[in-house]
Amino acid sequence: MSATLVNTGFTAEAFAAFMAARDEPDWLVDMRSSAFDTFSGLDLPTRSEEEWMRTDIRLLKLDRYALTANSPSDSAAPEALLAAGVELAGRSVSVNSQPVEGGLAEKWAKQGVLFGSLDALVESHANRIRPYFERQLIRTDQDKFSALNAAFWSGGTLLLVPRGVQVDQPLHSLSVMTDGGIDLGKTLVILEEGAEATFMAETASSAVGDGGLHCGSIELIAEKGARLRYVNLQNWGSQVWHFAQQMGHVGEKANLQWTIGALGSRLAKVNQHVALTGQDAEAQVNGVIFSQGKQHLCYNTHQHHMAPFCQSDLLYKGALQDHSRSVWRGMIKVDNVAQRTNAYQRNDNLMLTASARADSIPGLEIEADDVRCTHGSTSGRVDDAQLFYAMTRGYTRQEAVRMIVNGFFQQVFDRITIESVREALGEAIGQRVRDL
Amino acid sequence: MAVFVVVANTSDIPDSGSLLVEVEDRLIVLIRAAGHFYALDDVCTHDGGPLSNGPVDAEEGSIACPRHGAKFDIKTGVAVTMPATQATISHEVKIEGDQVFVRLVDG
Numbered sequence: 001m002s003a004t005l006v007n008t009g010f011t012a013e014a015f016a017a018f019m020a021a022r023d024e025p026d027w028l029v030d031m032r033s034s035a036f037d038t039f040s041g042l043d044l045p046t047r048s049e050e051e052w053m054r055t056d057i058r059l060l061k062l063d064r065y066a067l068t069a070n071s072p073s074d075s076a077a078p079e080a081l082l083a084a085g086v087e088l089a090g091r092s093v094s095v096n097s098q099p100v101e102g103g104l105a106e107k108w109a110k111q112g113v114l115f116g117s118l119d120a121l122v123e124s125h126a127n128r129i130r131p132y133f134e135r136q137l138i139r140t141d142q143d144k145f146s147a148l149n150a151a152f153w154s155g156g157t158l159l160l161v162p163r164g165v166q167v168d169q170p171l172h173s174l175s176v177m178t179d180g181g182i183d184l185g186k187t188l189v190i191l192e193e194g195a196e197a198t199f200m201a202e203t204a205s206s207a208v209g210d211g212g213l214h215c216g217s218i219e220l221i222a223e224k225g226a227r228l229r230y231v232n233l234q235n236w237g238s239q240v241w242h243f244a245q246q247m248g249h250v251g252e253k254a255n256l257q258w259t260i261g262a263l264g265s266r267l268a269k270v271n272q273h274v275a276l277t278g279q280d281a282e283a284q285v286n287g288v289i290f291s292q293g294k295q296h297l298c299y300n301t302h303q304h305h306m307a308p309f310c311q312s313d314l315l316y317k318g319a320l321q322d323h324s325r326s327v328w329r330g331m332i333k334v335d336n337v338a339q340r341t342n343a344y345q346r347n348d349n350l351m352l353t354a355s356a357r358a359d360s361i362p363g364l365e366i367e368a369d370d371v372r373c374t375h376g377s378t379s380g381r382v383d384d385a386q387l388f389y390a391m392t393r394g395y396t397r398q399e400a401v402r403m404i405v406n407g408f409f410q411q412v413f414d415r416i417t418i419e420s421v422r423e424a425l426g427e428a429i430g431q432r433v434r435d436l
Numbered sequence: 437m438a439v440f441v442v443v444a445n446t447s448d449i450p451d452s453g454s455l456l457v458e459v460e461d462r463l464i465v466l467i468r469a470a471g472h473f474y475a476l477d478d479v480c481t482h483d484g485g486p487l488s489n490g491p492v493d494a495e496e497g498s499i500a501c502p503r504h505g506a507k508f509d510i511k512t513g514v515a516v517t518m519p520a521t522q523a524t525i526s527h528e529v530k531i532e533g534d535q536v537f538v539r540l541v542d543g
Contacts, residue, residue: 056486325484
């Protein structure tokens with residue numbers, strides 16, 4: 001694998017040059033070519049589509065971006081937030097979709113664990129990985145961005161934990177983008193039957209105010225009896241366009257705990273989909289969102305119950321300040337075979353300024369007749385009485401606001417079982433909160 | 437402070453019509469009504485949708501959101517009918533020769 005390129009935009013010439021620079025198996029070449037055809041045939045989404053009605057991408061100039069031939073600079077990588085003080089089983093760092101460093105502890109490599117750049121591993125372990133690629137959990141034709149990622153994905157991360165192997169140290173990846181850069185990473189996590197792992201992935205720009213384009217995908221596969229804890233912290237620069245398709249596939253008696261932190265980007269449009277495909281599967285989804293400035297963060301979540309006796313529990317909490325806006329659209333879908341489903345979704349929003357806006361749209365689509373499916377949504381401002389009380393106890397106004405914001409998020413922090421993640425999210429949010 | 441920038445020719449906009457323009461990474465709807473020009477953020481404050489495809493009523497001095505019919509005063513951006521209740525941002529416009537200039541108002 002080598003990364004060289006190339007032309008402006010995502011033209012046929014750019015795609016040909018992209019493919020010529022790679023040495024991938026035929027089946028993958030075919031998949032990419034098919035995806036490029038799909039990409040070429042699709043227009044950018046418009047606001048006439050329900051899913052995009054609240055998200056305006058008319059200022060996005062897709063043809064201004066291109067994969068770069070420049071070698072990434074080591075100095076471009078900011079400090080990782082999630083891995084501070086954590087002894088890792090493996091780590092992986094990429095800059096602008098190009099892997100720059102990483103490794104897996106020998107102890108785990110000996111047990112057959114694969115971890116590192118998906119680019120490299122798909123070439124060296126093609127037959128091992130191919131069946132998972134061919135599942136195509138994420139529809140290529142979902143929209144132009146999913147087709148773009150399917151055709152042009154590069155770099156990315158693979159974690160494959162073989163049957164029965166329990167990795168008791170976290171793995172970590174950091175995807176970095178330089179100003180005006182592009183990241184088309186694809187993350188593929190596979191836990192075979194009875195496997196266990198914790199994977200913390202974070203994205204960041206070289207500097208807070210950087211721009212660029214991220215168009216990514218995440219596929220999480222927990223096979224029968226597997227247990228996966230996956231954390232994804234999105235901390236792109238404030239001018240980055242962030243588009244992502246994310247899919248979790250939870251098999252029989254498997255367990256997925258999926259935590260997302262959304263802090264950065266100019267505009268984020270993320271589809272997070274969890275499919276419970278085997279009986280007694282469980283999924284817990286946690287979302288922590290903090291927006292400021294003129295950020296627009298849109299998260300569409302989907303809990304799809306496809307088998308009986310499954311549980312899913314989603315909690316998204318967001319705090320918004322300045323003129324920022326968040327959109328959460330949640331759906332619990334229960335197939336007619338998925339009797340005895342227990343599903344919950346909740347979204348809470350704390351408005352720190354009057355000019356911020358949160359749209360919260362929960363939904364249920366239930367075809368089975370013996371289920372428990374509930375949802376809730378709240379939006380409100382910081383309570384002046386709480387502020388006053390804290391200030392009478394000697395806190396400054398800003399300290400009081402921070403304390404109230406932290407208290408607001410505590411409910412979701414309590415569900416996050418990885419201490420370094422709780423601390424990183426709490427710290428990052430605390431730094432962003434200003435006086436009301 | 438923002439400066440005036442050329443965004444269109446006067447002939448680009450029909451009377452009682454509008455034109456969507458991009459000014460400093462922001463979408464602005466330019467409106468021509470009864471021989472005067474106005475500039476508003478291309479945002480309906482009801483649900484964040486675009487105003488730029490909405491009908492202009494020169495006599496009433498308003499532009500209506502095509503989604504739900506909220507109307508905004510083209511001079512001030514004030515919401516004049518439900519379901520919008522908050523103003524959209526109005527920007528400064530000047531005409532020199534046949535060129536339309538806009539200066540953004542922060543917000």
